[in-house]
Every structure is written in structure tokens, then in C-alpha cells.
Amino acid sequence: MSSNQIPKSSIHLQSVFRHPADLIPILLIIALTCLDFVMYLTVESIWIFLVYFLVTLIPKGCICAWNHHHQHTRTFNSTFLNRLLELSYGLHTGVTTNLWLLHHVLGHHHHYLDQTLDESRWKRTDGKTMGVIEYTLSVAGTAYYRGYLVGKQYPAHYRTHLIYTALLATIVIGLTIYHPLPALMIFIVPMITGLLITAWATYDHHAGLDSKDDFSASYNNMNTTFNFLTGNLGYHTAHHHKQGLHWSELPALHEKIKHEIPEELFRSSLWDLVSNAYLAKLFGKVFRLQT
Numbered sequence: 001m002s003s004n005q006i007p008k009s010s011i012h013l014q015s016v017f018r019h020p021a022d023l024i025p026i027l028l029i030i031a032l033t034c035l036d037f038v039m040y041l042t043v044e045s046i047w048i049f050l051v052y053f054l055v056t057l058i059p060k061g062c063i064c065a066w067n068h069h070h071q072h073t074r075t076f077n078s079t080f081l082n083r084l085l086e087l088s089y090g091l092h093t094g095v096t097t098n099l100w101l102l103h104h105v106l107g108h109h110h111h112y113l114d115q116t117l118d119e120s121r122w123k124r125t126d127g128k129t130m131g132v133i134e135y136t137l138s139v140a141g142t143a144y145y146r147g148y149l150v151g152k153q154y155p156a157h158y159r160t161h162l163i164y165t166a167l168l169a170t171i172v173i174g175l176t177i178y179h180p181l182p183a184l185m186i187f188i189v190p191m192i193t194g195l196l197i198t199a200w201a202t203y204d205h206h207a208g209l210d211s212k213d214d215f216s217a218s219y220n221n222m223n224t225t226f227n228f229l230t231g232n233l234g235y236h237t238a239h240h241h242k243q244g245l246h247w248s249e250l251p252a253l254h255e256k257i258k259h260e261i262p263e264e265l266f267r268s269s270l271w272d273l274v275s276n277a278y279l280a281k282l283f284g285k286v287f288r289l290q291t
Contacts, residue, residue: 015077021248022075025066025231026085032059033088040175040182049185060190063092064198065230069247071100083164090168091187094195095143097164098157103147106154109243113212119146120199122207132203139199204267205236214241215260219267226269227251237261 013020039052067089076082086097107119115123120139122130130138151158172191176183204219211217214237221227221234231247233239238254245253 016081018074018077019246019248021246026075029063029066029092030085030088032056032063033091036091036186040179040186043182046181046185049182053185053189056190057193060092060194061197061201062229063089064095064194064201065233067093067095068100068104068198068233069231071098071105072243073246086164087168087171090164090191091172092190092194093198094191094193095198096161096168098161099143099147099165102150102154102157102161103143105243106157107146107150109240112206112240113214113217115210119150120202120206122203123210129208132200132207135203135207136196136200139202140195143195143199204269209265215257216262216265219265220254220261221267221269223269237265 013023017023017026039049043049043052070082070085070089074082075085083097090096103119111117111119115121122135124130147161148158151161172183172187175187204221206218209217209219218236218240220236223234227234232250233247235250235254238250238257239245241257242253
């Protein structure tokens with residue numbers, strides 16, 4: 001198709017998004033941000049807040065993965081739009097502008113094969129593997145400090161991190177002063193929870209894999225539901241093999257390198273139970289319709 005045959009809507013979309021595949025996920029994330037503010041402004045009941053927190057726990061947990069993708073490959077062509085999106089991500093996940101760029105992209109991805117340096121290290125100083133709770137608390141609790149340590153080598157990125165972290169903190173403080181209970185339940189608690197979920201979710205990526213080889217240092221999750229919700233985060237070897245690749249292109253890269261990945265590094269997960277239960281129910285309905 002020649003350039004003059006490309007639909008105008010596609011051209012306009014490409015002028016805003018670096019990768020048009022980001023459109024639907026970002027619209028859903030922004031919609032959830034707007035819903036948060038509607039709840040903040042209109043609801044007073046702590047019980048409704050608790051229900052809302054539980055209902056949105058998994059969606060906001062998934063947003064942590066999309067924040068991760070954004071830190072690797074910026075979503076918009078416009079810096080201004082990227083900064084606005086990062087404020088939204090910060091309110092959902094507790095991870096502010098450039099923190100994962102420093103901690104994860106410039107830190108963990110360079111050091112994950114060396115547990116003495118890895119910013120998301122899963123090995124204790126005595127050489128033993130941490131349990132998932134210990135790891136979660138360690139990585140979440142040190143996230144901003146380790147981001148600061150990496151930031152010493154990248155002062156421009158760290159300066160941006162400080163500016164927008166201060167801006168987000170100012171926004172949250174202002175929301176809390178104006179409406180304390182909704183701010184606590186809609187923003188502060190989910191931000192803390194989001195940071196913990198982000199750390200917890202990364203435990204299964206590498207824990208216990210003491211390797212110097214890219215192809216044998218990451219677990220992979222091929223569950224369709226998991227990868228749909230997290231933007232192909234289960235293709236983790238491919239992600240580390242070429243970390244700058246957009247999430248939508250990871251399955252294709254995985255197909256090229258999967259023969260290099262040891263079979264035991266393909267893991268099942270709780271998502272398999274969710275998917276299998278759903279498929280069993282679906283097939284049961286189809287079977288009953290046919291009989």
C-alpha cells in the first residue's frame with residue numbers, strides 16, 4: 001500500500017503514538033484514571049471504597065506491566081503527553097517518572113546476570129534465594145533508593161525523575177488535604193499496593209536462575225490471558241534479549257529464539273487455572289447447545 005493509500009486515521013494515530021498498538025491499552029488506563037477521580041469526587045462511603053479497591057486490584061496490577069513497557073519504549077511522540085501519562089501511571093502504581101527507566105532499564109537489565117549488582121536481586125548476601133515475600137519487600141522498599149544510585153550515573157534522567165516525583169507528591173498531598181478519606185482509598189493505598197505488586201510480579205521472572213547466559217536466565221509464561229493483560233510480559237527471555245523491542249513485537253522475536261531456551265524455563269502459573277476454568281465453562285456451554 002502506497003503512502004497516499006494509508007487511511008488518514010492511521011496517519012493521525014501514528015503522529016500521536018509511536019506504536020499504534022498502544023492505543024487501546026492506553027485508552028483503558030486513562031479511563032480508569034478518570035473513574036478514580038469520579039470516585040474521589042462523588043463517593044464518601046469507606047465500604048464502597050473497599051469494594052472498588054478490590055474490584056480494581058487486578059486491573060491496576062496489570063497497569064504495572066504497561067508502566068514497565070512505557071519505560072522501555074515511550075508511548076507517545078510528544079514528551080508532554082508522555083509526562084501526563086506517567087502521572088497517571090504514578091497514581092496507579094506508585095512508580096513515578098523515570099524510576100523504572102533508572103532502576104529497571106538502566107539498572108536491572110544491565111545487571112540481572114550478576115546478583116551482586118542486580119537492582120532486582122533475588123539472592124541474599126549469603127547466596128541463598130529469597131522467598132517471594134522477602135524479595136517483594138526488599139525490591140519495593142529499596143526501589144527509590146536504588147533508582148537514586150543508578151541516577152548518579154544519569155543525572156539528566158534523575159533530575160526529571162525528581163521534578164515529576166515532586167509534582168505527583170504535590171498532587172497527592174493536595175488531594176489528601178481537600179478530601180482525606182477518598183484520597184487515601186483511591187490513590188495512596190493503591191499506589192503502595194501497586195509498588196508491592198510490581199515487585200512481587202517480577203519474582204517469577206528470574207528467581208533461582210543463577211546463569212550468565214541470556215537464554216537460560218529468565219522464566220517464560222506462555223499463557224494467553226496473562227500475555228493479553230500484561231502486554232506479552234511472559235515472553236521474558238525475548239524481552240531481555242532485546243529490551244528495547246516494543247511489547248507487540250515480542251512474540252515474533254520469541255519464535256526466532258525459542259529453540260535456544262531450555263524447556264524447563266517455560267512455566268505454568270495461576271493464570272492457567274483461570275484460563276482453563278474459563279475454557280472449560282465455554283466448551284461446556286457449546287456442548288450443551290449441541291446436545
